[in-house]
Amino acid sequence: MHKVINRMDLNAVRMLLKVAETHSFTRAAALLGVSQPGLSRAIARLEQGLGIRLLHRSTRNVALTPDGRAFVERCMPLLAGLEDAERQLSDRADQPSGTLKLSAPSAFGRTLLLPLLAPLLERHPALSIETVLTDRVVDLVEEGFDAALRLGTLADSRMIALPLAPLHWVTVAAPSYLERHGAPRTPEALTDHACLAVRAARSDKLVAWQLMRDGAEQDVEVDARLVFDTGDPLLEAALLGIGVAQVMEFFARQALAEGRLQRVLVGYEGRSRPLSLVYPPSRQRSPKLRVLADALRVGGW
Numbered sequence: 001m002h003k004v005i006n007r008m009d010l011n012a013v014r015m016l017l018k019v020a021e022t023h024s025f026t027r028a029a030a031l032l033g034v035s036q037p038g039l040s041r042a043i044a045r046l047e048q049g050l051g052i053r054l055l056h057r058s059t060r061n062v063a064l065t066p067d068g069r070a071f072v073e074r075c076m077p078l079l080a081g082l083e084d085a086e087r088q089l090s091d092r093a094d095q096p097s098g099t100l101k102l103s104a105p106s107a108f109g110r111t112l113l114l115p116l117l118a119p120l121l122e123r124h125p126a127l128s129i130e131t132v133l134t135d136r137v138v139d140l141v142e143e144g145f146d147a148a149l150r151l152g153t154l155a156d157s158r159m160i161a162l163p164l165a166p167l168h169w170v171t172v173a174a175p176s177y178l179e180r181h182g183a184p185r186t187p188e189a190l191t192d193h194a195c196l197a198v199r200a201a202r203s204d205k206l207v208a209w210q211l212m213r214d215g216a217e218q219d220v221e222v223d224a225r226l227v228f229d230t231g232d233p234l235l236e237a238a239l240l241g242i243g244v245a246q247v248m249e250f251f252a253r254q255a256l257a258e259g260r261l262q263r264v265l266v267g268y269e270g271r272s273r274p275l276s277l278v279y280p281p282s283r284q285r286s287p288k289l290r291v292l293a294d295a296l297r298v299g300g301w
Contacts, residue, residue, distance in 0.1 A: 010082070011141065012046040013075050015039050016054060020064050020072050033158035033280055038142040096287035097126035103140075103148035107232050107251050108167070108275075109133035113149070120295045127288060135230055140280055147279040147289055154276060160284060161276040162293055168249045169210065169270030172261040176241035183264045184244065187211055187220045194243030197224035198231050209246045210271035217271060246270060 018028040019039070029036040047054050054068035064072060104113050110133060117129055132138065138145055140159065154161045173183070177194075184190050190209075198207045206227065208219040225243055228234065235252060238245040239260055249270075255261040277296060283289050 009046060009049065010079075011144070012042040013079060015042050016046060016068075017072060017076065017079065019043065019055065019062055020068070023062050025062060030158070032141070033282075034141040035139065038139050042142060096124055096291050098288065099128045099130055100147070100288040100292060101130045101132070101145045102292070103132045103134060103138045103145050105135055105149065105151060106133045106230060107235075107248065108149065108151075110232075111251055116295050120291060124291060127291070140278070146283050146286065147277055147292065150276050150278045151273050153274065154278060158281075159278050160281055161278050164275045164277060164296055166272050166274050168272045169246050170249045170252060170256075170263055171209070171211070171244060171246045171265045171268075171270055172238055172252050172256065173244045173264050174239055174241040174261055175259070177238075177243065178262060178264070180241075183262075185265070187213070187218070187265065187268060190220065190222055190244065194225035195222035196226050196228070196234050196237050196243045196245040197222055198234070199227050199229055201229065211265065211268040212270075213268060 015028065015032060015034070018032055019025060022028045022031065025036050025040055029039045032039065043055065050071070052067045052071070053065050054071060056063045056065055109131060113131070117131070121127060121129065132145075137150070138148060140146075140148060149164075150161070151167065181193060184193050187209075195209075197209075199205065200207050206222070206224055208221050210217050211220055212218070226237060228237075231247065234245040234247050235255070237243065238247070238252075239255060244264060252261055256263065277293055279286075279289055
């Protein structure tokens with residue numbers, strides 16, 4: 001027990017105390033706003049790091065071992081003091097400081113988020129930001145994130161979601177491609193064109209294009225000539241004249257304005273998906289998170 005407990009270990013200790021209080025991984029996970037498998041893994045790592053067994057696990061109940069009970073009794077006053085200090089710091093109205101760990105979708109992060117972060121860091125010199133640009137859905141609590149930008153409907157109701165401006169998709173092609181092959185006029189005409197697509201990692205299926213028809217969204221399965229594992233290369237491939245792509249409008253905005261890309265299937269609007277800043281309830285009063293949310297709103301999101 002003489003090992004230094006790092007930040008992730010402190011989260012695991014908090015989880016252990018809640019399991020000890022509720023005698024249930026399921027109830028503790030619900031109260032903490034984390035996934036039950038994530039909570040189990042965190043406590044298992046804590047046990048491995050300490051070199052002791054903290055919990056007796058059975059199909060009906062969870063109880064502290066003698067070592068676990070001694071550990072919890074020592075940790076409870078220490079964590080209470082830490083939580084009190086955190087509350088006092090979160091209540092301060094001065095400049096935000098410390099590191100804000102943020103996850104965002106790769107294309108959105110590179111194109112729109114990074115330009116917003118420059119003035120944010122200039123205004124708040126005591127603030128630093130660790131940004132993870134990935135299309136993977138991170139576990140905010142287990143991986144130590146303060147917040148994440150997420151597309152679509154929030155799946156985890158235990159998290160808080162701040163709605164931002166929705167994102168829209170457009171279907172585009174380069175003038176060089178359109179000169180050679182013409183422009184598709186209907187979704188059915190896409191079968192005669194080289195389409196660029198993304199294969200979803202979870203389902204291993206091509207991501208269907210979504211187009212509006214008669215006021216309703218319609219999934220369109222495209223016969224792709226070139227497939228990527230993420231959406232980032234779609235714009236570059238379209239600019240090279242390889243084929244037709246469906247991309248987020250903000251990603252293609254500059255190329256459209258400069259005439260390097262043109263919209264096709266104009267009568268069929270692309271899909272629109274909500275964008276949210278998602279964070280755990282424990283971060284709700286964080287000054288770091290507040291200034292980030294303000295920057296996103298000022299930036300039009």
